[in-house]
Amino acid sequence: MRGKNKCMKTKILARQMNGSIKKARGFTLVELMIVVAIIGILAAIAIPSYTDYTARAQAAEALNLTASLKVVLAEYHQDKGVWPNTLTAVGGTFSGKYVARVTITQGAGVSGLIVVTSTFKNTGVNTSIANTDFSIVSIDGGRTWDCGKAGQAAPYTTMASKYLTSVCSN
Helix, strand or coil: CHHHHHHHHHHHHHHHHHCCCCCCCCCCHHHHHHHHHHHHHHHHHHHHHHHHHHHHHHHHHHHHHHHHHHHHHHHHHHHHCCCCCCHHHHCCCECCCCEEEEEEEECCCCCCCEEEEEEECCCCCCCCCCCCEEEEEECCCCCCCEECCCHHHHHHCCCCHHHCCHHHCC
16 A cells, blocks of 8 residues: 555656656657767768878878988088988987888988988878888988978878978978
């Protein structure tokens, strides 16, 4: 008998609060489909933008590694009259988290043009820049440098322009 009285009291209280007893309702299928569609549209816009952002951030490592070599290479050229045969002559081997190696790809041991190239790793790096090259070039003994797709460096850089900084793109 006690259980019935308790149930009756609950029904009476519910009627007093809103005038009638209503069933609890969830979201309709249409409402859920609209939410899923909105999330899908946002993801379609956000994922490519994020991918490009991470590729540009990883590409900056190549610029930083090669930029640090400009001064030491220019000093070496000024002192010896030629470019070094390898980068070990000016401080060792260079690599990074995303860059597999930095090498002198043209001009080693001679005067004139030098091309220093950073090659990105195949794995652990954004697929848009994996196994591509970023180069810096000097034709005047290290007084000026071109990088990326700008000037003399354009034929040596295989990375897409959209991942380069504004200084190194056309």
